[in-house]
Amino acid sequence: xxxxxxxxxxxxxxxxxxxxxxxxxxxxxxxxxxxxxxxxxxxxxxxxxxxxxxxxxxxxxxxxxxxxxxxxxxxxxxxxxxxxxxxxxxxxxxxxxxxxxxxxxxxxxxxxxxxxxxxxxxxxxxxxxxxxxxxxxxxxxx
Amino acid sequence: xxxxxxxxxxxxxxxxxxxxxxxxxxxxxxxxxxxxxxxxxxxxxxxxxxxxxxxxxxxxxxxxxxxxxxxxxxxxxxxxxxxxxxxxxxxxxxxxxxxxxxxxxxxxxxxxxxxxxxxxxxxxxxxxxxxxxxxxxxxxxxxxxxxxxxxxxxxxxxxxxxxxxxxxxxxxxxxxxxxxxxxxxxxxxxxxxxxxxxxxxxxxxxxxxxxxxxxxxxxxxxxxxxxxxxxxxxxxxxxxxxxxxxxxxxxxxxxxxxxxxxxxxxxxxxxxxxxxxxx
Numbered sequence: 446x447x448x449x450x451x452x453x454x455x456x457x458x459x460x461x462x463x464x465x466x467x468x469x470x471x472x473x474x475x476x477x478x479x480x481x482x483x484x485x486x487x488x489x490x491x492x493x494x495x496x497x498x499x500x501x502x503x504x505x506x507x508x509x510x511x512x513x514x515x516x517x518x519x520x521x522x523x524x525x526x527x528x529x530x531x532x533x534x535x536x537x538x539x540x541x542x543x544x545x546x547x548x549x550x551x552x553x554x555x556x557x558x559x560x561x562x563x564x565x566x567x568x569x570x571x572x573x574x575x576x577x578x579x580x581x582x583x584x585x586x587x
Numbered sequence: 588x589x590x591x592x593x594x595x596x597x598x599x600x601x602x603x604x605x606x607x608x609x610x611x612x613x614x615x616x617x618x619x620x621x622x623x624x625x626x627x628x629x630x631x632x633x634x635x636x637x638x639x640x641x642x643x644x645x646x647x648x649x650x651x652x653x654x655x656x657x658x659x660x661x662x663x664x665x666x667x668x669x670x671x672x673x674x675x676x677x678x679x680x681x682x683x684x685x686x687x688x689x690x691x692x693x694x695x696x697x698x699x700x701x702x703x704x705x706x707x708x709x710x711x712x713x714x715x716x717x718x719x720x721x722x723x724x725x726x727x728x729x730x731x732x733x734x735x736x737x738x739x740x741x742x743x744x745x746x747x748x749x750x751x752x753x754x755x756x757x758x759x760x761x762x763x764x765x766x767x768x769x770x771x772x773x774x775x776x777x778x779x780x781x782x783x784x785x786x787x788x789x790x791x792x793x794x795x796x797x798x799x800x801x802x803x804x805x806x807x808x809x810x811x812x813x814x815x816x817x818x819x820x821x822x823x824x825x826x827x828x829x830x831x832x833x834x835x836x837x838x839x840x841x842x843x844x845x846x847x848x849x850x851x852x853x854x855x856x857x858x859x860x861x862x863x864x865x866x
Contacts, residue, residue: 554613572753582710
């Protein structure tokens with residue numbers, strides 16, 4: 446009982462003691478397989494999206510080659526790679542598209558499946574997702 | 588009557604599974620079903636709402652659980668509905684077998700949980716929910732005899748849950764804190780209020796866990812309890828759990844339980860197993 450309570454306290458402390466994500470950003474680019482790895486990952490994700498009847502209707506009029514390039518640039522830059530994202534601001538590119546919370550999550554799942562298929566380890570997956578999650582309010586319900 | 592309403596809910600659940608499954612939420616974000624029917628961990632209600640309903644979806648869950656400790660066994664049938672990931676309605680029927688004393692106790696719990704603000708994952712605010720559980724003990728003879736004051740009562744709680752996608756060790760962590768106003772004896776299985784104390788008091792309930800993978804979580808829960816009856820001291824509860832989410836339709840939870848002394852029988856330890864279907 447006492448020991449269990451102590452372990453719980455340790456778990457809580459562990460969860461609360463934050464490791465700085467900024468310090469890891471430089472190596473995330475490498476962990477994702479650098480530019481080539483990121484391009485393959487985005488390609489796989491777009492295939493998953495095209496297969497997902499929950500969200501594929503959002504992309505029927507999209508230039509997929511251009512989207513692929515923009516996503517690859519953006520992820521590369523976010524992950525600390527030597528790229529510069531040349532696309533629109535998130536709010537600008539998503540306003541009026543009627544993207545719901547479920548749509549956003551469906552895209553996250555498309556990315557998760559792509560990361561699984563590209564053998565990206567869980568920890569690296571989580572670091573990338575943690576970089577993307579703060580964009581939620583710049584994309585959803587605008 | 589009670590059985591019939593639960594059966595109706597179960598049937599509704601099954602037919603909705605076939606018709607449409609809510610899947611707007613990410614895996615595991617609906618938590619599992621607690622022994623009182625509300626979404627949470629095993630012994631604590633969390634701020635999360637059951638199922639994967641998002642936006643304008645309806646979702647729901649049906650659950651069978653069993654907790655088996657040295658001298659007691661608790662069986663729970665539960666069902667819940669979730670509208671727009673905003674409000675959850677839940678129903679639980681508990682059967683408490685007094686394995687070594689003989690006999691059984693029963694309780695029905697009707698729950699409503701409302702997501703007040705925030706989100707488990709996104710945005711700056713953690714997910715904050717408020718809930719009420721109406722509990723009725725339908726086998727009040729024994730609770731009455733040991734000093735319980737009434738056979739039905741309300742619990743009210745406020746819960747805060749938050750996940751960190753890339754916490755320590757680059758794993759996703761979840762922390763939940765719940766404050767509950769209650770005067771339930773052994774969560775209501777031994778009635779409500781007692782000869783020692785007969786007013787609602789605030790208790791703390793905590794949970795923390797880590798996802799080893801997005802479909803597998805391990806963690807611990809702690810539940811503080813009141814101590815209203817003179818005939819036996821009531822201890823706080825602790826559990827250590829493993830929850831597996833192979834798909835959005837099914838989850839399986841196993842736990843080790845340390846429930847302390849119950850009704851004078853010392854150091855009740857054992858296991859918990861719960862199977863949930865979500866739709």
